[in-house]
Amino acid sequence: MKKLNNKIKRKLRNRKRLKDVSFDRFRVTVSKSLKNISAQIIDDKQKITLVSASSVEKDLKLKKVKKIDKSNLIGEILAKRAIEKKITKVYFDRGEHKYHGRVKAFAETLRKNGLKF
Numbered sequence: 001m002k003k004l005n006n007k008i009k010r011k012l013r014n015r016k017r018l019k020d021v022s023f024d025r026f027r028v029t030v031s032k033s034l035k036n037i038s039a040q041i042i043d044d045k046q047k048i049t050l051v052s053a054s055s056v057e058k059d060l061k062l063k064k065v066k067k068i069d070k071s072n073l074i075g076e077i078l079a080k081r082a083i084e085k086k087i088t089k090v091y092f093d094r095g096e097h098k099y100h101g102r103v104k105a106f107a108e109t110l111r112k113n114g115l116k117f
Helices: 006-021 067-084 102-112
Strands: 026-032 037-043 048-054 090-093
Touching: 006 090, 026 102, 037 067, 037 102, 048 067, 067 102, 090 102
Parallel strands: 026 090
Antiparallel strands: 026 037, 037 048
16 A cells, blocks of 8 residues: 555545535635745536636736735635635635645635625
8 A cells, every 4th residue: 555645645634624624614725835836716516616716826926925925815806706616614724734824815715705604
């Protein structure tokens, strides 16, 4: 049997726990690299992406801001786009990332801007 990486184990464990609990909500998933961050709101029943935001979009790429500020900005944009599509209840899937730093700032910004999870 192949030994799994700790990040992959954490990701699988988090997803399993979240899918058992939340069945009437959409999933907010976060992916980040060393420079950029992106997020999506996904409908798991239909398996489609409803809303997305990324720091590599044209208008955001031109701005020179710190990484934490990018996370806050992406959180505001994603929340605004979600509310336009009448999405208010979601669950937060941080994937393989620990809940601190940019991921935590992103989640708190979503909460401030009207998403409930």
